[in-house]
Every structure is written in C-alpha cells, then in structure tokens.
Amino acid sequence: MSSKDDVKKYLPLTEATYFIMLTLTEPLHGYAVMQKVEEISRCAVRVGPGTLYGVFTTLEKEGLIVKVSEQDRRKSYTLTPKGKAVLANQIERLELMSHNGAAVLKRLKADGYEGWVNR
Amino acid sequence: MTEEKKTVKKFRWFWAWQDEAEEAWLGEMSRKGYHLVAAGIPCIYEFKAGEPKDYVYRLDFQSFRKKEREEYLQLFQDAGWEYLGQMSSWQYFRKEAKPGETNEIFTDNESKTGKYKRVLYFLGFFYIILIAVFWGRIWGESPYPWWDGIKIFIAVVLLIMTYAIIRLVMRIRKLQRR
Numbered sequence: 001m002s003s004k005d006d007v008k009k010y011l012p013l014t015e016a017t018y019f020i021m022l023t024l025t026e027p028l029h030g031y032a033v034m035q036k037v038e039e040i041s042r043c044a045v046r047v048g049p050g051t052l053y054g055v056f057t058t059l060e061k062e063g064l065i066v067k068v069s070e071q072d073r074r075k076s077y078t079l080t081p082k083g084k085a086v087l088a089n090q091i092e093r094l095e096l097m098s099h100n101g102a103a104v105l106k107r108l109k110a111d112g113y114e115g116w117v118n119r
Numbered sequence: 120m121t122e123e124k125k126t127v128k129k130f131r132w133f134w135a136w137q138d139e140a141e142e143a144w145l146g147e148m149s150r151k152g153y154h155l156v157a158a159g160i161p162c163i164y165e166f167k168a169g170e171p172k173d174y175v176y177r178l179d180f181q182s183f184r185k186k187e188r189e190e191y192l193q194l195f196q197d198a199g200w201e202y203l204g205q206m207s208s209w210q211y212f213r214k215e216a217k218p219g220e221t222n223e224i225f226t227d228n229e230s231k232t233g234k235y236k237r238v239l240y241f242l243g244f245f246y247i248i249l250i251a252v253f254w255g256r257i258w259g260e261s262p263y264p265w266w267d268g269i270k271i272f273i274a275v276v277l278l279i280m281t282y283a284i285i286r287l288v289m290r291i292r293k294l295q296r297r
Binding site: 048075 | 177189190192193194195197198200221223224225227229234
C-alpha cells in the first residue's frame with residue numbers, strides 16, 4: 001500500500017488533473033474523459049487534447065493510472081490503488097476546505113454579503 | 120469562371136519563441152483564403168487557395184516514438200483537430216473556430232508551461248553540446264584561415280540560442296506567475 005507521504009506529494013492536484021481522475025474510477029478512453037469532465041463540471045472545466053495527453057502521460061508514469069485496454073488507437077485508462085488513494089486524499093482536503101468555507105460564508109451572508117453569483 | 124486550385128508557396132523563418140505569432144499568421148492566411156496544405160519542410164509553407172475560412176491553428180512541441188504518436192494524434196482527432204504534420208518537432212493542428220467550443224489544445228497554464236519546457240530542454244540539449252564541442256576552439260588559435268569564418272558562424276548560432284533560451288524562460292516565468 002502507498003504510504004501517506006507518497007500520496008501527499010501529489011497534492012494539491014490541478015483542476016484538470018482532479019476532474020480527469022474523477023472520471024477514471026471506471027475505464028475510459030481519452031475522448032470519453034474530455035466529454036465526461038465537461039459534463040460533470042457543467043462545462044466549467046474543459047480539457048484540451050494537449051492538456052489531457054500531458055496529464056495521462058504524467059499520471060501513468062507516476063503509477064496513478066494504468067492502461068487497461070486498447071481499441072483501434074484509443075487506449076483506456078483507469079485508476080490504480082495508488083491513484084485512488086491520491087484522489088481520496090484530495091477529496092478529503094477539498095471537503096475540509098469547503099466545510100470551513102461554508103461556515104464563513106454563512107457569517108458573511110449574515111453580515112449582508114449577497115454573493116457574486118446572484119448579481 | 121476560373122476555378123483553378125492554385126497553390127502558393129511562401130518562405131518564412133520561424134524562431135522558437137514565435138509560436139503564437141506563427142499560429143496567428145496561419146489563421147490570418149486562412150481568413151484570406153489561403154489554407155496550409157501540410158507542415159513538413161522547415162521554413163517552406165504551401166497554401167491552397169480557396170474560400171476564406173475561420174481556422175484556428177495551434178502548435179505543440181513533441182518528439183516521440185511511433186506508438187506514442189498514434190495515441191497522441193487520436194486524442195487530437197477525436198477532439199476535432201486536424202493534423203497537418205510536423206516541422207522539426209513542432210506539431211501543427213487546426214480546427215474551425217466555433218463558439219461554445221474550446222479553440223485551445225492546452226486549457227491550463229500547467230500544460231502550456233509544459234510545452235515551453237519541452238522546447239527549452241530540446242534547445243538546452245543542443246546548446247550544451249555545441250558549447251562542449253566548440254568552446255575551446257572558438258577562443259583558440261585558428262589552425263586554418265577558413266576556421267575564422269566557422270568561428271563567427273558558431274558564435275552567432277550560440278548567441279541566437281542564448282536569446283531563445285532567455286525568451287523561453289521568461290515565457291515560462293510569466294505563465295507560472297499567473
């Protein structure tokens with residue numbers, strides 16, 4: 001199993017890497033990853049092919065994802081146990097950040113802040 | 120009506136730090152109705168005359184083996200990019216500009232930085248080799264009269280490479296600061 005330090009050195013993940021890893025809990029090929037990232041992020045995150053190729057290369061080299069099949073020239077990847085550990089750690093970090101943030105946001109709103117989203 | 124498929128050849132020098140200018144120039148040519156046929160021989164561009172089109176051209180810098188290349192090109196093709204070939208290690212792509220779609224092959228600063236780092240390592244490799252081989256010979260006595268000419272040539276090449284490396288490092292720094 002991967003040690004704690006081993007996992008922590010990959011954090012924080014970039015936004016693109018994070019969303020790509022989220023889609024790879026099941027085997028997917030590159031184009032499907034691009035589409036799914038767009039879908040789950042509600043078009044907030046788009047991954048270009050150059051960026052995706054770079055992320056795939058790095059994640060594979062670091063042993064966070066692995067090639068599972070190849071159809072025509074499309075290769076499918078999925079998370080390795082180490083990749084899952086890294087992703088889980090990242091999610092926990094984000095939860096902590098979001099949990100702390102939510103409390104502050106509540107106070108800000110009580111002080112009259114209306115939020116930029118609704119403006 | 121004269122509907123001949125005219126091709127136009129252009130000669131253009133392209134420095135390593137001018138990739139964005141290169142992309143813009145190719146897009147400009149397409150808007151005038153001249154579309155790049157293929158990238159291949161350095162500095163020589165062949166355009167086919169046709170209807171003006173709003174094409175986006177993008178360059179990547181990659182040198183890899185055949186197997187990796189297939190996977191790479193498949194990704195770009197699936198994402199709607201047409202591959203035009205490579206000029207040294209610059210990979211040329213284009214796509215019709217459409218609203219609501221990404222017209223970028225690199226969608227974050229990390230991957231943009233990665234591209235310039237690859238150019239930098241490539242240049243740096245040859246830079247070190249050139250220096251290792253020629254440094255002593257530049258400053259030493261000329262064994263033949265024509266050696267002076269070669270010395271000047273190599274000195275100029277090294278100067279330009281130094282400039283290119285500085286420009287690339289500056290570009291990377293700027294991207295990392297964002």
